[in-house]
Amino acid sequence: xxxxxxxxxxxxxxxGALALIASGAFAAPAFADAAxxxxxxxxxxxxxxxxxxxxxxxxxxxxxGITLYGTFDIGVxxxxxxxxxxSYYAPGLxxxxxxxxxxxxxxxxxxxxxxxxxxxxxxxxxxxxLKAVFKLETGFQPTSGHLSDGSRSLIVDNGVPxxxxxxxxDSSRAGQLFQGAAYLGVASKTWGTLTYGLxxxxxxxxxxxxxxxxxxxxFSVIGYSGFAGGAGATETARFDSSVKYxxxxxxxxxxxxxxxxxxxxxxxxxxxxxxxxxxxxLSVDLTYSHVSDAVSESPLTAAQNAIHPGTLxxxxxxxxxxxxxxxxxxxxxxxxxxxxxxxxxxxxxPLPASFRGIGGYVVAFVNNNAYAIHRxxxxxxxxxxxxxxxxxxxxxxxxxxxxxxxxxxxxxDTSASSCSGSLxxxxxxxxxxxxxxxxxxxxxxxxxxxxxxxxGYLNRSSTAFPVMGVRFTF
Numbered sequence: 510x511x512x513x514x515x516x517x518x519x520x521x522x523x524x525g526a527l528a529l530i531a532s533g534a535f536a537a538p539a540f541a542d543a544a545x546x547x548x549x550x551x552x553x554x555x556x557x558x559x560x561x562x563x564x565x566x567x568x569x570x571x572x573x574g575i576t577l578y579g580t581f582d583i584g585v586x587x588x589x590x591x592x593x594x595x596s597y598y599a600p601g602l603x604x605x606x607x608x609x610x611x612x613x614x615x616x617x618x619x620x621x622x623x624x625x626x627x628x629x630x631x632x633x634x635x636x637x638x639l640k641a642v643f644k645l646e647t648g649f650q651p652t653s654g655h656l657s658d659g660s661r662s663l664i665v666d667n668g669v670p671x672x673x674x675x676x677x678x679d680s681s682r683a684g685q686l687f688q689g690a691a692y693l694g695v696a697s698k699t700w701g702t703l704t705y706g707l708x709x710x711x712x713x714x715x716x717x718x719x720x721x722x723x724x725x726x727x728f729s730v731i732g733y734s735g736f737a738g739g740a741g742a743t744e745t746a747r748f749d750s751s752v753k754y755x756x757x758x759x760x761x762x763x764x765x766x767x768x769x770x771x772x773x774x775x776x777x778x779x780x781x782x783x784x785x786x787x788x789x790x791l792s793v794d795l796t797y798s799h800v801s802d803a804v805s806e807s808p809l810t811a812a813q814n815a816i817h818p819g820t821l822x823x824x825x826x827x828x829x830x831x832x833x834x835x836x837x838x839x840x841x842x843x844x845x846x847x848x849x850x851x852x853x854x855x856x857x858x859p860l861p862a863s864f865r866g867i868g869g870y871v872v873a874f875v876n877n878n879a880y881a882i883h884r885x886x887x888x889x890x891x892x893x894x895x896x897x898x899x900x901x902x903x904x905x906x907x908x909x910x911x912x913x914x915x916x917x918x919x920x921x922d923t924s925a926s927s928c929s930g931s932l933x934x935x936x937x938x939x940x941x942x943x944x945x946x947x948x949x950x951x952x953x954x955x956x957x958x959x960x961x962x963x964x965g966y967l968n969r970s971s972t973a974f975p976v977m978g979v980r981f982t983f
Contacts, residue, residue, distance in 0.1 A: 574632055582623045590972075592609045598678045610967060620727075631643050643692065644690045668810065681867070692704045708751050709746065721845040741826065742828060748768035751769070805824045805826070850887055852883050853883060882916070915927050932958045938951070951976065
């Protein structure tokens, strides 16, 4: 069975449609927060939509309760062990060491600090306590004009040797028309916010607050890959048929997400719970997640590609995750720390070969038996952000993955990816606000893998320096 690529030429039409929706008596645009967390994040619940924030900022692009917003982020980077630029995968280049990282690369680079995106958000008052809310958002590649599409980046490298591959990666962004968010709901100051549709996981919501690098695609492992935000599979960093409830009372907050089985882009189901609170400068959240039939996609081997070209390979798992995240604000400094424990097991409901997965792509080769011995991954990080001036922030962060041996022989070497192993990443970034809407950044990112997590890699470490860019946000 062959599969044609989804139409990624929708980008220009989408931008035009969103502009028409938001056209009218707009004032000048306003600078938006660079954090990647959605407006429904439990860490800030009940959060304001862009339309609500615009009421206190007469420079926002708002008309009759509807706000048009977006980000354009582009730069240049040098990697000592990289791979050529992709037109589809959101990070563009392998800023975290990958199997195909094999040569020195100097290239234009998209989405360094933030995913480039465009969206509309709205709030309509129903009564004094209740309003209807909605959000539609998509991400795009400023270097190519395509909608961000991890699955297509994998297909491009089907059957291609590692040394000749372009940058690729699995993602919850797979060329869908709306891939960042597409939800509708109601919000109450008394009873909280209830929404339904395509929404980020509660972990992704929290990481916008607890990742020192704000889920940067160039400087953060948990921004570069959705493995942590997706609780073991990057595709489940967002759920397309989910209901989410968020409520805050004083310093305490809670959230619940349920994804219904059999969605358009995700065949399984999910349940996530978050509780958190604030005390003076300290914020803490505890998160639980269970996802069934999570899918991790990969390119086909040459032999597989000869049988079913234009499709993908996929590993299916049931994933259970616990996370503790904390942030402490003291003066001009913000201190971050978090740990996430992920356990991956064989699926209780195996998926058939050639099922249609995220973005409508066909997964022809399916592995339902990768985790007879459970894979356990500990993801941890710490970091510090310091406001040198009102315009200049400097951030340093350290991230780590530690994996058990789930091969069955207790191996701790590079003989198999199922042997125990580790990955670590360290980054340093300076971000300077040039104007209300425009900032410039520069930094360095170094990553390395060892033992099982280095199995099959052409190189075991990579340094991205310098990584420089500019970002326009409205």
